[in-house]
Amino acid sequence: MIRNGCKILITLVTMLCCTPASKACSLALHDWRLYLHLKIPVSAPLLPLAELDAVFDKIPRNSIEKVIWVADHNQLSSFSLLFMHFLPNWEAHLPWHATARNASIIELARENRAVTKAPLIIGTDxxxxxxxxxxxxNSDNRCFQLVxxxxxxxxxxxxxxxKPWAQESRGQSWxxxxxxQLPLPGRILAMAIFPIYQxxxxxxxNHSFVEHLLADGLLATRPEQVFDPYSFDFPDLPE
Incomplete structure (x- = not known):
């Protein structure tokens, strides 16, 4: 996986450096076109944001004392648990126990049914x-969004x-x-993450940079009827 990540990074930098120069880009009014799309199977999520989203508002606060996370864990997914306390969700501040995928979620549920505060069991595959x-x-291909x-x-x-509870869902985080032009300090217009509290x-x-580009007349102004002039959403990815 790390080797694939290096190849992807080299590919992205090469494409960005070879793109012909033209006008600057802003967040005023985007017309996004998909330039590159890669799908990579991974053994486990890098950070369980979607898992937290799946159980959001489902379990009463303080009704559990730990989370058992069943997945085909690797070094990255296990290491990511060290950063859970930076997330605002109260479930993220509980002890998370990374458990191998060969453990049965049903068997784990049966084993912990009689526990005073039964743990929350989450399986990811x-x-x-x-x-x-x-x-x-709209910026002559000088503004990019990497997702x-x-x-x-x-x-x-x-x-x-x-009051037992169970649910199966499709998770998504991004x-x-x-x-x-390039993802360098001073040229980054926006960075967003999803989901945090859904x-x-x-x-x-970076509103000041956006306003500077607009003031220089480098881009058309976003129509007034658009509610959020600083929306950074992207088109749906191919199936």
Whole structure:
């Protein structure tokens, strides 16, 4: 997986450096075109954001003391658990126990049914990492959006003796980086992550750079009827 990541990074840098120069890009009005799309099977999610989203508002607060995460774990997924305390979800601050995929979720639920505070059991499989690069035709292909999206099947069980709960869903999480010409400091227009509390959270919103480009007349102004002039959403990725 690490080797594939290096190849992808080299490919992206090469394409960005070879793109012909033209006008600058802003977040004023985008016309995104898919330039690159890769699908990579992965053993486990890099960070269980979709897993947290799947159980959001499903389990009463303080009703569980730990989470058992069943997946085909690798070094990256296990290491990512060290960063869980940076997330705002209260479930993320519980102890997360990475368990091998060969463990049966049903058997784990049966074993923990009689426990006073039964743990939350989350199973993740059918994991896929998608990498997409979009170019903005409204900026003469000088504005880019790089998207890393994880998809998976999520099965969650809370074997509570009084009020048991179970659910299966498709999970999705993504990180989006919008930049002008190259993803360098000062040229990054926006960075967003999804989901945090089932919402998209902007980590970077470089409004001053956007307004500077608009003031120079480098891009057309976004129509007034558009509610959010700083929307960084991207088109749907191919199936």
């Amino acid at each position: 059918q994991n896929q990492l998608q990498i997409a690069l979009f170019v903005d035709r 890393f999206m994880q998809t998976s099947r999520i099965r969650a069980v809370h074997p509570d003796s009084i 990180l989006s980086l919008t930049f002008y 919402s998209r959270i902007a980590l970077i919103d």
